[in-house]
Amino acid sequence: MKKYTMETTVGIFVLAGLLCVAYLTVKLGKLDVLGGDRYPVTARFKDVTGLKSGAYVEMAGVRIGRVSGITLDTKDNMALVALDIDKGVRLTDDAIASIKTSGLIGDKFVKVSPGGSDDVLGPGGVITETEASVDLGDLIGKYVFGGVK
Template sequence: MQHTRTQDTLVGLFIASGIVGLFFLAMQVSNLGSFTEHDGYTITARFENSGGLKVKSPVSSAGVKIGRVSAISFDTTTYQSVVQMNIDAQYNTLPEDTTASVFTAGLLGEQYVNLEAGGSDELLKDGGNIEITQSAIILEKAIGQFLFKSASEKK
């Protein structure tokens, strides 16, 4: 069978488009799909344990993604995890008494921050702090407590 230059070019374009498609798929899976920084405002929350939370992890409210984690640091004075979140500008109506929790998507999924709106008339502003937080539940710690409790009840 004779190979023509047109066939070789088409096969090359097909393979190149497949590589580009895999690249964009990898970017979406690794939470790097957005190359531009959206306008928004930054809020901060302190957690006793932020678990496996990572920079670029989603921030959601009522199941809707409203932002991303922009930075995670450790406060050496209070020994807490300080999580900064960039919230999209269109969601600028979060009450001041909003609560933040670290949840896991599925049993072994990625962790994300869930914001639950409070009832205050005052709104969170750029640089605002969320006072009420709930840390991540560490699966190994919960299993250890269950096993320890079961062993002590048998005695």
């Protein structure tokens, strides 16, 4: 009988350890298992050079979401950036999305500037006012070859 209680105790500890590892994997990997507290919004850009899935979305310097995916709209040849925005954040239909760089040569992120409208952009909405990223290589090339005035 004593053998079975020892095996049961070890089995419970192993199960508890596996549950802890699974929990930490989900939390540290920033995975949303049950849907999370975010809603999807799409932004249409002419150019998203350097932006990656998983990049941050910020408003007024505060992180409000993540980039969940980037696809190409072959009809308009525009990049569609899927954003997951925190549920507590209200975006208006005239909000402006820009691609910025953190630091001089840092990672790209999406900066959202609030608009002045009272109409709220709901789940599945599209941000049409966008600013593409500035390519440092293009700017240096224009300066070197005399394209900058």
